[in-house]
Amino acid sequence: MFMDAISKLPTTNTSMFSSSIKTISSPFCSLSSLCSSSSSSSSFQPRQHILTLRKSISTTNKTRKRDLCIISNSKMEEFHSQSQSSPPSQGAESFFRSVLASMEKVYLSRNPTANAILELVHSTDNAHICYDHFAFRTFGVDGYGITSMAKFFLDFGYSPRDELRFPAKKLKALWFAPPTNAHASSGSGVDGPFPRIFISELLVDEMSPRAQEIIKKYTKVSSSGCKHAALASALGSLTWEKPLYSDFQELARESEYAAWTLVNGYALNHATISTHRLNTHLKNIKSLNHFIEENGFKLNTEGGVLKDGLLLQSSTVADSTTFQFADGITEHVPRSYIEFAERLVLPQYQSIPKLEIKEFHRREGFEVGNADKIFESTSKEQLTRKTG
Secondary structure, X not given: OHHHHHHHOOHHXXXXXXXXXXXXXXXXHHHOOOOOOOOOOOOOOOOOOOOOOOXXXXXXXXXHHHHXXXXXXXXXXXXXXXXXXXXXXXXXXXXXXXXXXXXXXHHHHHOHHHHHHHHHHHHHHOOOOOEEEEEEEEEOOOOOOHHHHHHHHHHOOOEEEEEEEEHHHOEEEEEEEOOOOXXXXXXXXHHOOOOEEXXXXXXXXXXXXXXXXXXXXXXXXXXXXXXXXXXXHHHOEEOOOOOOHHHHHHHHHHOHHHHHHHHHOOOOOEEEEEHHHOOOHHHOHHHHHHHHHHOOOOEOOOOOOOEOOOEEEEEEOOOEEEEEOOOOOEEEXXXXXXXXXXXXXXXHHOOOOHHHOOHHHEOOOOOHHHHHHHHHHHOHHHHOOOOO
């Protein structure tokens, strides 16, 4: 469990980012104390870990059908073996929320765009902001892949769902659904309904021999760091040594995803606002996009600003901050971004009155094509793109 990690984490294997970044004051930062005493109004029950492909998946999107794969039985058994067998107590739920809050606090402190947009939407909509999902990136080697981060969420009642493949990027991803009754919470941010969890991994064995050598150099020296993925995310720490700038550059030439993961580790890659849960005209994602651009923020244009389907998505371009590498070189590196998602009502529920629509009436899961373009939010092309 997570608390065991706190006592066992080797101090020599955990590197804090060198630059001291001031935490930005925000109504959301107030939710982010590791010792949060927030309590839940509902019991916290784990779902049975059954992977199902949603019937709502479009049968007309040929690319998506090729890339969406059901997890193998052996992988499912692995997740079953890690799952929490008994319902966590109310106290355990409070602890879980405090860990999410710490992950969020690190994320907001490094990403002023995300912080500013959350404040802007909150002040305009004057409503609770719900997170659709949190996303993490990992290296699929030496135990540092999806499973390393997933274990924490499985322990608290999450269940594995669909696997998505991105052959061109040499990536795969798996998303996890929150406990069945977690949506009962009426709070905001990390004190609201539990977010879905989207974890991706780089298929390291498909990379060039040189890229594999660089990545393994850091994962191997990290020793058992992969056992403490959630702790590293909550602390904003790497589980391996600070990398050399030359290694970062070399990886970036082959895979910007790999370079991002090398300097950010298990840090929250992005949080996503659930737009359809807002109260004003901003619940329409097109209106929200226009509002965000009007306020001077840059959106990811890969494949168009709005990524469509029954799951409508858009995202900002990642922030960048200075990072001091092991060889003393200080350079800007990409950090994280904020995403927006509007889940449309499924065709079979179109006749239900709007006020009676619930979350389960809407598109569940993720769109491979959309996710592929959202990954580009941390790309050099998007970061250096001029607006206007």
